[in-house]
Amino acid sequence: MWHAFAAIGTEMIITKAGRRLFPxxxxxxxxxxxxxxxxxxxxxxxxxxxxxxxxxxxxxxAASNGNRVNHIADQVVFGECEHPNSPNSGKFWMSCETISFKKLKLSNSKEHYKKSDCIVLNSMRRYQPRIVISKWDRDHTAPVDTKIIIFPETRFYAVTCYQNGQITNLKIRYNPFAKAFRD
Incomplete structure (x- = not known):
């Protein structure tokens, strides 16, 4: 599904209260x-x-060069959301059919900066979600190895309302929470 959205420029709504990602x-x-x-x-x-x-x-x-926001290569991270089952054994993670971050929300309010399930972003900018898997030492006190996985098709533009009508139509078609908007 991400590929269908990426082909036309995925947009994610950000709100003061926080809005869940879809997909x-x-x-x-x-x-x-x-x-x-x-x-x-x-x-x-x-x-x-x-x-x-x-x-x-x-x-x-691109409308302008932003206010000193650094490239993804510089690894400037705007926020993170740890999976609620973390940390856990490799056996546990590999036995999961799906590891979902369905509760992750995006906000434009700094009030949510410390919430574990909400990431604060600026509108009209492009972002890249990254999966971060860290292996911990025997005492579970410090990571000993970290892998960062990027799926380019998950890049999105943060917006306060959808700009592209095609994105609106895809969200209505595929999002189970958009039933009220369907014909």
Whole structure:
């Protein structure tokens, strides 16, 4: 489903109270040490340092260089959401059919900065969700190895209202919480 959205420029609504991502970020793991101890989280980094605007004839275009927002390569993270089952054994994670971050919310209010399930972003910017898997030491006190996985198709523009009508239609078609908007 992410590919369908990415093809036209995924947009995610951000609100003061926080809005859940759709599509959600769902993963499956393999290759972990069954006896190892792991935490899994999603963080969100800037995809670039531009502000964007939506032009109906051409789509999303860079409007200006943003206020010193750093590139994703610089690993500037705007927030993170640890999975509620973290930390847990590799055996546990690999036995999960799906590891879902369906409760992750996006907000534009700094009041939510410390909430564990809410990430604060700026509108009209492009972001990249990242999966972060950390293996912990035997005492579970410090990570000894961390892998960051990026799926480019999950990049999105943060908006306060949808700009592209095609995105609105896809969200209504696929989001089970948008039943009221269907014909």
């Amino acid at each position: 959600t970020i769902d993963i499956h793991t393999s290759g972990l040490d069954p006896n190892g101890f792991y935490s899994i989280k999603v963080d969100i980094a800037a995809a670039d340092d531009n502000r964007y605007k939506y032009v109906s004839t051409t789509g999303w275009v």
